[in-house]
Amino acid sequence: MKKIFSILLLTVAFASCKKEGQNTVETDKKDTLSTAKIVSLNGAITETLAQLGEENNIIGVDVTSNYPEGLKAQNLGHVRSITAESILALQPTVIYASNKDMNPDLLEKLKASKVKLELIDQEFSAQGTANLITTVAKSLNKENYQPIIDNINAKLATVKTLEKKPKVLFIYARGAGNLMVAGKDTPLERIITIAGGENAANDFSDFKPLTPEALVSSNPDVILMFDSGLASIGGVDGLLKIEGISATNAGKNKKVIAMEGQYLSGFGPRLGDAAVDLNKLLQ
Template identity: 50%
Template sequence: MKNNKYLFFILMIVMAVTACNTADKQSSINTEKIVSLDGTLTEILCELGYEKNIVGVDVTSSYPESMNKLPKAGHNRNVNAEAVIAMQPTVVIALEQGMKPEVAEQFKTAGIPVVLLHREYSLQGTRDLVKALADTLGKPEEAARITQQIDTDLAALPKYDTVNKPKVLFIYARGAGTMSVAGTATAPNTMINLAGGINAAAEVDGFKPFTAEAVVRENPDVILFFDSGLESLGGAEGLLTVPGIASTNAGKNKKFITMDGQYLAGLSPRMGKAVVDLAALIHDKPATGTK
């Protein structure tokens, strides 16, 4: 009888430990009402099945289309904390690079949990971000599906000339008075390299103000903008009036290309497709085959 009681006691302990281990694999985060403060995080959340749980976003969250109908909380680097709190979220999800400490403290004071994730602007950085968010929300198996899709999309990238690569300069513009070029450790740099181009501003670390002298020296074959950036300069004709531009190969050939900002620089689950689309725009010669 005593042995039976002892075995029963051991069985209960084993069941309790098993239950705890199972619970550890589940997320303790309440995802009923999510506010996402980064466009890439928003895309990943939707891929993970939380599209209907998102009640508010920042202005970079433009995809999928349903996100454009949600309340906005400002730019991810200049969040309106009061607007977010008014949305009564059960969790706020953001990038640690973009969240100001004082804003995070406001959320904490309001009793709103905040999930902050780190990211690097690279293909591996995107894989890591997807995995980190999926793991945080208790959906680790979904990360593999999303990253596999990125790899599948990239596999469709044709082979281009690897010797005479086009020099591509990305310019971030908000009118002629606010222009900067993207160097290393930036999303445009990653995309240009993956698409088979050379970043004309590779010697720059991060973003640096545009100068006529530098653009003439770098002499890009292609100049790349966000759609809104080139528009802010008055289109191609307006760009040619910017000092230095007309003297470059890109200016002489009017090789100016644009892409949607989040699609190009989000490094999101759509990253593979965006690389293929960018490659088609920057290369003059047709592909020599597929990988």
């Protein structure tokens, strides 16, 4: 699972530069700005830090940290291949990361460095996102983080219940030769459910290779992809050439949704925006 999910995270780095649903909630201006020198190795954490007023203190990030637009920080690469030396060369005072992503060797070296390390237990749900925001805020002694969470919840409350839940199949692509589908217990299954759809591949967990047989058995009404993934196979026309796609309801109706990767699956402060946008597209 870690290998496949790491590939998924890597893809986010090459996603379209389209930036959707910017969260305009601001934290209390009375919060004291920290002087921390921050390295963030997770896109959702980076977005949270920026929302909390720490954008200018972020000096290094991983490839999934592609938002907010214009973030001025050194891109250190993918968290599974980043070296401790490249992080420590920036002389950070605090390092943030998700415990789901961290390379064990990197984790050991960072702990040995004695630099403050904040490992966040990221859960892909609305409550998990609230917990992430709360944990990051408290680590920086930020008090007024609740408006960020309230904004997410307010937007989630506007997600419309669909009369008939469409069956949605998420396909991860890096060219036509590398196609995977998302099963249970993945960020994609969770966002599909939150947005009012039904994950079409619920007979397995994690990700597995796409096969014509799986397409026929799942028969999705909608195919969901990262916009970078759809572009890598030649757009909708290229997708329809993949064996089995045209036999599905989604293929017959050319019902394909593409969204920017980190925005769709990051489960950070823009979760509410992403869920609302996907819900509208599913309608």
